[in-house]
Amino acid sequence: MNTTLPLPRSVEWNDTHITLLDQQALPLAVEYLELKTLEDVWKAIKTLKVRGAPAIGITAAFGLALAAQQYENESIEEFRKQLQKYRDYLASSRPTAVNLFWALDRMVASIKDVISVNEAKTTLVHEAIRIQVEDEEVCYSIGHHALSLLNKNDSIMTICNAGSIATAYYGTALAPFHLSVEKGIPLKVYACETRPVLQGSRLTAWELQQSGVDVTLITDNMAAHTIKTKKINAIIVGADRIAANGDTANKIGTYGLALLAKSFGIPFYVAAPLSTFDPTIASGDDIPIEERAAEEITHLNGKRIAPEGISVYNPAFDVTPNELITAIITEKGIITGNYKQEIQRLFAHQSSSK
Numbered sequence: 001m002n003t004t005l006p007l008p009r010s011v012e013w014n015d016t017h018i019t020l021l022d023q024q025a026l027p028l029a030v031e032y033l034e035l036k037t038l039e040d041v042w043k044a045i046k047t048l049k050v051r052g053a054p055a056i057g058i059t060a061a062f063g064l065a066l067a068a069q070q071y072e073n074e075s076i077e078e079f080r081k082q083l084q085k086y087r088d089y090l091a092s093s094r095p096t097a098v099n100l101f102w103a104l105d106r107m108v109a110s111i112k113d114v115i116s117v118n119e120a121k122t123t124l125v126h127e128a129i130r131i132q133v134e135d136e137e138v139c140y141s142i143g144h145h146a147l148s149l150l151n152k153n154d155s156i157m158t159i160c161n162a163g164s165i166a167t168a169y170y171g172t173a174l175a176p177f178h179l180s181v182e183k184g185i186p187l188k189v190y191a192c193e194t195r196p197v198l199q200g201s202r203l204t205a206w207e208l209q210q211s212g213v214d215v216t217l218i219t220d221n222m223a224a225h226t227i228k229t230k231k232i233n234a235i236i237v238g239a240d241r242i243a244a245n246g247d248t249a250n251k252i253g254t255y256g257l258a259l260l261a262k263s264f265g266i267p268f269y270v271a272a273p274l275s276t277f278d279p280t281i282a283s284g285d286d287i288p289i290e291e292r293a294a295e296e297i298t299h300l301n302g303k304r305i306a307p308e309g310i311s312v313y314n315p316a317f318d319v320t321p322n323e324l325i326t327a328i329i330t331e332k333g334i335i336t337g338n339y340k341q342e343i344q345r346l347f348a349h350q351s352s353s354k
């Protein structure tokens, strides 16, 4: 796809390795890592060198393709068993974003009819590339749908980074802002810094600045005051997993923003591809919420900022109940309310158009 966005790609396939934008080095440096083994891929996902639901899925898909190239046995049956082990290993890296499991399972399914190890190796590379290319198209489409909900000169709030670097390209919640620059539509974005790992200040502020979006950084506890004083028109966020009833898991702090949106009477939008939906889960209560290391809260830049021995609770995500969501913006269009039926319809339509 042709783009004029001045943004690096988060993941690239290079036959013998995966080139990964190191999202921990941003915004101070644009650095790349070479992932050469399955363990490198697992570690990169676990330690947030790559993060964001679609980017995690794409990286894991390339991880399986990479491990497959290094496999030496000739038996296709043995290969399938080994691939399942690789799949389970990468699936253990992070629990909440369903794109990880969606991409891994799609990779495993892609070789169900192949008859030789060589054919399987090639098929897996092609499938991973297809997942990446499709995600870019999907994000572009989400961006256009999202932009149709916004007006010239609107002020919009977002949290975390649901941007280009969290996907194949363009992003989900940030895609309309990138596209607004290309179309000359002025918008103002308020980015929450997103404690504890600061994906808002390190990544979203940087990414939007790169593409020339008018972005202002705030700390998370400034959200209510900012909505009031800066007359925020809407809040738009990404998603890590959307249950069959529309309940949505996203970065910790999202639920609070949805409650604020209701209180201020402004729309609360979730932008996400169909690969982020989990129709096997009835409601948000069934979404596993990742809890991360205490050091993410007790330390800042390696320096302790809390007393030794303090108890810490560090959930990385929260669940926004469907009734607080004004609309879910997908590549197939925008759904507003009646989420259970609308999501069923989206998936029925998707399987009939395959």
Ligand code: MRU
Residues within 6 Å of the ligand: 051, 052, 053, 054, 097, 159, 160, 161, 162, 163, 166, 167, 171, 172, 173, 199, 237, 238, 239, 240, 250, 251, 252, 316
């Ligand atoms: O912990 P992270 O940085 O992987 O969390 C990312 C988010 O919560 C994003 O909003 C979500 O994955 C959507 S990315 C298009």
